[in-house]
Amino acid sequence: MLGYNTMREVGVWLQLENQGYVTIKYWPKANKSNMKISETFYVESYKANTATIAVGPLEPGTEYEYIVIVTDQELDKIYEFETQKLWQWREDPPEFSFIAGSCVYINEERFDRPGKPYGDNYSIFEKIAEEDASFMIWLGDNNYLRDADWNSRSGIYHRYSHSRNVKEMQPLLSKMHHYAIWDDHDYGPNDSDGTFWGKNITREAFIDFWANPNYGVNGVKGITGTFTWNDCQYYLLDNRWDRTPQSSEGQILGDDQITWLIDALRTSKASFNFICVGGQVLNDVAKFENHAVFGAERKKLLHLIDDYNIPNVVFLNGDRHHSEVSRYETPDGQIIWEITSSSLTSGAYDHSDEPNSFRYKNSMIGENNYAIISVSGKRKDRKLSVEFKDAKGKKIKKYKLKG
Numbered sequence: 001m002l003g004y005n006t007m008r009e010v011g012v013w014l015q016l017e018n019q020g021y022v023t024i025k026y027w028p029k030a031n032k033s034n035m036k037i038s039e040t041f042y043v044e045s046y047k048a049n050t051a052t053i054a055v056g057p058l059e060p061g062t063e064y065e066y067i068v069i070v071t072d073q074e075l076d077k078i079y080e081f082e083t084q085k086l087w088q089w090r091e092d093p094p095e096f097s098f099i100a101g102s103c104v105y106i107n108e109e110r111f112d113r114p115g116k117p118y119g120d121n122y123s124i125f126e127k128i129a130e131e132d133a134s135f136m137i138w139l140g141d142n143n144y145l146r147d148a149d150w151n152s153r154s155g156i157y158h159r160y161s162h163s164r165n166v167k168e169m170q171p172l173l174s175k176m177h178h179y180a181i182w183d184d185h186d187y188g189p190n191d192s193d194g195t196f197w198g199k200n201i202t203r204e205a206f207i208d209f210w211a212n213p214n215y216g217v218n219g220v221k222g223i224t225g226t227f228t229w230n231d232c233q234y235y236l237l238d239n240r241w242d243r244t245p246q247s248s249e250g251q252i253l254g255d256d257q258i259t260w261l262i263d264a265l266r267t268s269k270a271s272f273n274f275i276c277v278g279g280q281v282l283n284d285v286a287k288f289e290n291h292a293v294f295g296a297e298r299k300k301l302l303h304l305i306d307d308y309n310i311p312n313v314v315f316l317n318g319d320r321h322h323s324e325v326s327r328y329e330t331p332d333g334q335i336i337w338e339i340t341s342s343s344l345t346s347g348a349y350d351h352s353d354e355p356n357s358f359r360y361k362n363s364m365i366g367e368n369n370y371a372i373i374s375v376s377g378k379r380k381d382r383k384l385s386v387e388f389k390d391a392k393g394k395k396i397k398k399y400k401l402k403g
Contacts, residue, residue: 003211
């Protein structure tokens with residue numbers, strides 16, 4: 001799997017069937033004679049035979065090819081990636097698109113609840129792989145820990161491995177780059193909060209199976225991180241680690257994480273600031289696990305964005321087993337968007353009867369789907385749009401959010 005991507009380094013994630021040594025050999029696509037070899041890593045069963053290898057130093061805006069070497073044996077397949085372009089002070093930022101999705105249930109009958117399988121439409125991953133997108137953000141519930149899983153390290157790592165080992169998913173993992181956050185089902189039990197005893201193990205498993213550039217940024221606990229793609233900044237928030245039991249005065253993110261986020265937004269020069277978090281923030285229905293249930297913290301977060309006049313904020317989230325777009329205007333006139341993208345393979349439902357005051361243009365989607373978010377235009381006039389497609393890759397709805 002391709003992980004994080006920068007101008008000078010790319011993360012490549014691998015999982016082997018058995019313990020062993022793994023290395024990556026890579027070269028510019030236009031110049032195979034300039035071949036280099038990464039560090040060699042020993043993968044061990046304790047980490048489910050996984051490794052994330054930092055490939056670099058690389059040249060900006062360059063196409064590379066690479067192969068994987070396992071215990072001195074070169075595997076046959078040649079893979080590719082392209083580093084981000086050095087555009088600053090030279091030209092307008094590149095146009096690009098990325099995928100957003102959440103809620104991936106992969107059936108395993110002996111551990112599932114009896115009855116109709118909950119996971120479906122695995123072919124959606126093959127359709128996503130056909131899209132001309134630079135990367136994908138997995139917005140939580142990227143696998144579903146079962147009752148037999150979350151009370152042991154062995155169970156947790158089994159579930160991560162089982163979910164990742166879907167044949168329909170493999171072309172997608174290697175084609176584009178991948179970033180992720182978590183929600184309750186890949187963090188712990190359903191609706192779990194900061195009291196979950198096994199969160200240190202699930203955090204370790206999350207780090208072992210994803211290849212974000214950072215975790216626990218600036219000392220914030222959990223999986224909180226950030227990355228840049230061209231002229232946009234992405235904030236990967238943790239909505240579980242410091243979460244309290246549900247209460248209007250409780251918290252999902254916590255003061256430390258909100259302080260870091262707001263400070264980063266205040267100093268950001270990004271054209272768009274995408275805030276990735278497991279559950280809905282703008283939706284004002286105080287139901288299920290919407291942030292509106294934790295009313296005081298939601299109010300604080302939105303007020304701070306407004307008070308500091310932070311422009312071009314877009315929340316990206318999943319969780320709800322439906323997709324929709326929400327539009328919120330602050331008292332000072334800032335427009336905040338929320339793109340909810342759910343679910344990929346889990347059961348999906350039409351929640352049109354839920355009175356979200358900020359739902360945009362009948363945008364509710366109640367079937368398996370994914371979102372394609374596109375950024376285009378000149379540096380001072382960047383445009384933003386989102387298109388939702390169904391499990392067969394057919395367009396459902398499309399919205400222009402700016403420009």
